[in-house]
Amino acid sequence: MKTLVVILMLVSFNFNSHAQLITELEETRIDYSPLIFTETNNPDEYLYKIKDDHTFDFLKNPMAFMESYFDISQFIEQVGHKNYDSYLVRFSTDKGFLEANYSKDGELKRTRQHFKNIALPLAVRNELWRQTRGWSMLKNSYVAKGNGRLLEKELYRIKVVHNDKTKVIKIDPKELNKEPVAGM
Incomplete structure (x- = not known):
């Protein structure tokens, strides 16, 4: 009986010693x-x-x-x-x-x-409203070109309708930022 207990103890120590091994993994990098x-x-x-x-x-x-x-x-x-x-x-x-x-x-x-049917910036929306009160926008497109990080040309083409009449309004957002200086 003593022999059986000793053998069982040795077997259990053997299993425990294998379970204690440390495996070192390489670093994993996750990018989104x-x-x-x-x-x-x-x-x-x-x-x-x-x-x-x-x-x-x-x-x-x-x-x-x-x-x-x-x-x-x-x-x-x-x-x-x-x-x-x-x-x-x-x-x-x-x-x-x-x-x-x-x-x-x-x-x-x-x-x-080149983008189609996007949300218009506030300045472009205000200019469109100023030019076409009572008209409804059907669709729009935005085209821009530039050298490097600077945009040289920008243009919104907006198709509007009112009483079965349609027209296209072209708005250059760079022109909207040119406020006249108040005279004295």
């Missing part, structure tokens, strides 16, 4: 990105779709959104083996897109934006 990479047919064009829960932030300020969530240096590291002269990166939602053209060194050269 609101961008989903999608393949395109053009070899030097890259498409990122914006996740639905981030569409509002993207539409509010596409350039700031791109700068917050897209790292061009990391991107060039990943595709640098292809040795392109420039990279065309498109950020897209169901409302429109922002295209950014980067040099091979990662410098932002040109941008182009």
Whole structure:
């Protein structure tokens, strides 16, 4: 009986000693990105779709959104083996897109934006109301182009209707900020 107890104790100590081994794991890094990479047919064009829960932030300020969530240096590291002269990166939602053209060194050269049926900024809404009291908006589009981070051209095209008449109003938001200086 003593032998059986001793054997059982040795077996239980053996199981416990194996359970006490510490396994050290490598560090795991988890990143969250609101961008989903999608393949395109053009070899030097890259498409990122914006996740639905981030569409509002993207539409509010596409350039700031791109700068917050897209790292061009990391991107060039990943595709640098292809040795392109420039990279065309498109950020897209169901409302429109922002295209950014980067040099091979990662410098932002040109941008182009095109969006349809978006919420208008307050200054544009006020100007539209001033020009078309009593009219209803049917649809709108926004187009912008720029060099680097600066937008050179911006234009809202807004289609309005009133009593079966339609017309298109064009509003340049840069013109709205030019307030006349009060005279004496």
